[in-house]
Amino acid sequence: MKTEGQTPATQAAIPAGDGGELHQQAQSAGEQLTTNQGVPISDNQNSLKAGARGPVLLQDFILREKIMHFDHERIPERVVHARGSAAHGFFECLESCADITSAAFLQRAGDRTPVFTRFSTVAGNKGSFDVARDVRGFAVKFYTQEGNFDLVGNNIPVFFIQDAIKFPDLIHAAKQDPDREFPQAQTAHDTFWDYISLTPESLHMIMWIMSDRAIPRSYRMMEGFGVHTFRLVNADGASTFVKFHWRPKLGMQSVVWDEAVKINGADPDFHRRDLWEAIEGGDFPEWEFCLQTFTQEQADSFDFDVLDATKVIPEEIIPLRVVGRMVLDRNPDNFFAETEQVAFCAANVVPGIDFTNDPLLQGRLFSYLDTQLKRLGGPNFHQIPINQPKCPFHNLQRDGHMQMGVPKGQVNYEPSSLGADIARESAENGYRTFPASEAGEQLRVRPESFADHYTQARMFLASQTAPEQNHIVSALVFELSKCVNPP
Known part of the structure; x- marks a missing residue:
């Protein structure tokens, strides 16, 4: 394959071996193929053998290294959000938010912050199709001057459950049946609907997932939400609650189910291809970054609980404040090194942004880091280039699998009187x-303020046009018709 800046070798210039195989030759030392140890390779077409037709020799370190590395190329896929696509870009602050947060990247209009954004489906495996009826992940890593801030959200503003302790059961039910390993990337099967029928808190999310929002036309035409209520803290220590929103400049667009089925058959990479080709062609996707901010007093006045991830705050009550924009203007150089190895974590925040007691959010603060230790092989995955902060970072954490730095000096602890230049x-x-x-008894209970599972589900259905309502009904009929034992 020809890459930019390379001149393809002509067939006539490529020498052939005794068996007719071709041996392309390096034209300079910088082009030489080497082992991982830097040893130049003279023949990459033939194993070392005892005679031309003899057995392959175990001493062939070039063969061993090549096969060994190939055998270990695959890493565990994400337990959810396995299939994704990503791009580099920038975030630009359009309005100072110093009144509500001390976060440096939101202080001055015009300031730009590098970002890396990954879109994904949730239920399907890495090899599944793009235009599935599913939630879409919308994760943004901000490389700020104070460290990395990860806004790990979805294209739907609510979720199925209220407490993280239910998440493993939800995903087990939604993914393929464990005895037969199908259906792939869809919820039209018994286990999912059995679980949903016994989980009334999911009703609002079901309205969204059965709507056209679950089959977007393009990642470029998809909204994004932080889902949870977070907390902003300004330089004076004053706190404001916030929900984060992304609004696409192209508007929100979807396909209908019949189109989705045809697209998946014709081009299972439809969303990936659309994003890649748009950026390659200079048609850079853009989103407005909006804040929905409110006080504790306002939160107390709502007829729902702001810590409940199955609820939205209607924009009629709390309007959106546009404070920034995100533009994606560069495709990844390597899918595995960047899109696959990027590690988003809901716990990655910067000064001026804090958490709330949302029980689903609290579980996510643990889960992401835990899965990344498994998926990326150890505690040093933050040293992978795509995960590294772009600001200086210093700590006293040492060793571990795949340590890529070379810490110097005698002191790897603090406080210490021996190291004048250690991090403090x-x-x-x-x-x-x-x-x-915070004060209270240790209890495994759900607050009564989480108990209304129907009002907002009904509001969402009523907000849809007649054709959109028909699509929801048709989606429910289709999904339940695939159940052998419908609930």
Whole structure:
């Protein structure tokens, strides 16, 4: 395959071996094929053998290294969001948010922050099709001057469950049946609908997932949401609640189910191809970044709980404030190194952004890091280039699998009087958790304020046009018709 800047070798210039195989030759030392140890390779077409037709010799270190590396190329796929597509870009602050947060990347209009954004389906495996009826992941890594901030969201503003303890059961039910390993990338089977029928809190999300929102026309025409209520903290220590929104400049567009089925058969990479080709062609996708901010007093006045991830805050009550924009303007150089190895984590925040007691969010703060330790092989995955902060970072963490740095000096701890130049804490600039007052008994209970599962589901259905409502009904009929034992 020809890549930019390379001149393809002509057939006439390529020498052939005794068996007719071709041996392309390096034209300079910089083009030489080598082993992982830097040893130049003289023949990459034939194993070392005892005679031309003899057995292959175990001492062939070139063969062993090549096969060994190939055998270990695959890493565990993500337990959810396995199939994805990503791009580089920038975030530009359009309006200072100093009144509500001390986060540096939101202080000055015009400031730009590099980002890497990954879109994904949720239920399907890496080899599944793009235009499935599914939630879409919408994860953005901001490489800010204060560290990485990961906004790990979806294209739907609510979720199926209210507490993270239910997440393994939800995903087990939604994925392929364990005895037969199908259906792939869809929820039209007994286990999912059995679970949903016994999980009334999921009703609002079911309205969304059965709607056209679950089969977007393009990643470029898809909204994004942080889902949870977060907390912003300004330089004076004052707190404001927030929900994060992304609004596509192209508008929100979907396909209908019959189109989705045909697209998946004709081009299972439809969304990937669309995003890649748009960026390659200079048609850079763009989103507005919006904040929905409210006080504790406003939260107390709502007829729902802002810690409940199955609820939205209607924009009629709390309008959106457009404070920035994101533009994706460069495709990845290597899918595996960047799109596959990128590690988003809901716990990655910067000063000025904090968490709330949302029980689903609290579980996510643990789960992402835990899965990445397994998927990426150890605790040093933050040293992979796509995951590294672009600001300086210093700590006293040492060793572990795939340590890629070379820490120097005698001291790997603090406090210490021996190392004058070791990293130390910063009371002035360091991250400070908002000092929320918490008190209560240790209980496994759900608050009564989480109990209304029907009002917002009904509101969403009523907000849809007549054709959109018909699509929801048709989707439910299709899904339930695939169940052998419908609920």
